[in-house]
Amino acid sequence: MPLHAPLDALTFDLDDTLWDNRPVMEHAETGHYAWLDEALAAWHGTHLDQNGRYGERFPLSAYQARRLELAKRHPLRRGDFTWIRERSLSELLEEYGLPRSAARMWAAAAIDRFLELRHHLTPYPEVETLLDELRSRYRLAAITNGNADLTRLPLAAHFPVTIAAGEMLAPKPDARPFLAALARLGSTPSRALHVGDSWREDVLPAWRLGMRVAWIDVHDDSERALPAGVYRLRHVRELPNLLQRLDSTLRD
CATH class of the missing domain: 3.40.50.1000 (HAD superfamily/HAD-like)
Structure with missing residues (x-):
């Protein structure tokens, strides 16, 4: 030697x-996505029947798949997990029917919730x-x-x-x-x-x-x-x- x-x-x-990061991430992953679904349902109010529940149209598995796909599209950003998460949410929210400005606002709010939960360690x-x-x-x-x-x-x-x-x-x-x-x-x-x-x-x-x-x-x-x-x-x-x-x- x-x-x-x-x-x-x-x-x-x-x-x-x-x-131990596994329980931290499991809690943050499910927690912020459930928060987004509930918050959008409350915000949509009477328009919910037209758009449907966000979490039903885009379950957590769709969000996880979009993150993988986005990392392949932007290989230089593949390790910037916060950017990957927020950009993926913004894309899904636009596909859900939100205007781009609203999609970005809700994506940022969901990421704030994720980061709050992610630091409960x-x-x-x-x-x-x-x-x-x-x-x-x-x-x-x-x-x-x-x-x-x-x-x-x-x-x-x-x-x-x-x-x-x-x-x-x-x-x-x-x-x-x-x-x-x-x-x-x-x-x-x-x-x-x-x-x-x-x-x-x-x-x-x-x-x-x-x-x-x-x-x-x-x-x-x-x-x-x-x-x-x-x-x-x-x-x-x-x-x-x-x-x-x-x-x-x-x-x-």
């Missing part, structure tokens, strides 16, 4: 690394204390493909640098979000470790840049061989022990 310099920076993925119990301890020893950054806005969460205090990779049109596994985070932290790949759950979007791009990687193997992919510099963890709570081991190795 090549000799590495001591670590001075840690970069973190967010979803499914610092919290609870980090793992250990995360707050963990980050508080780590930021006294390392410079920290968050790199996410998702649309979680750290400024809406208490965890923001721990991350002086946040990279929303989808919004910069370079979603992971693109190397640019990692390089941008390291540049803003004043670090280099050989002195940084990335923490994330996705083999494709976290492990491979960071490792190829020369970063060390703590892979949160949430799916227990125990058969996968690890290249030098990649370390398998089952939970982010195991990170301090890994950092202690790496520090001891450098001292030996």
Whole structure:
């Protein structure tokens, strides 16, 4: 294994690394779409019989299919999930019969509701204390493909640098979000470790840049061989022990 310099920076993925994102997204997905259907029904009033219920004409599955189709039409925006969602809603609402201005207004309102629900999340119990301890020893950054806005969460205090990779049109596994985070932290790949759950979007791009990687193997992919510099963890709570081991190795 090549000799590495001591670590001075840690970069973190967010979803499914610092919290369980599946129930969060399930609640936000169904919640904002049901809200839109109910709000439109109330707004339409006596015209509802003419147009029908929005949710009946365009069920949630139609919205999800439109998002996939829209991402193919606009490949540069494929990682900008908030834009994909809002644009998809706007298109469906126009097809439902709303004027473009009204469709955009309702799409924006639904996305506001989605983002509100999307931030009803609870980090793992250990995360707050963990980050508080780590930021006294390392410079920290968050790199996410998702649309979680750290400024809406208490965890923001721990991350002086946040990279929303989808919004910069370079979603992971693109190397640019990692390089941008390291540049803003004043670090280099050989002195940084990335923490994330996705083999494709976290492990491979960071490792190829020369970063060390703590892979949160949430799916227990125990058969996968690890290249030098990649370390398998089952939970982010195991990170301090890994950092202690790496520090001891450098001292030996």
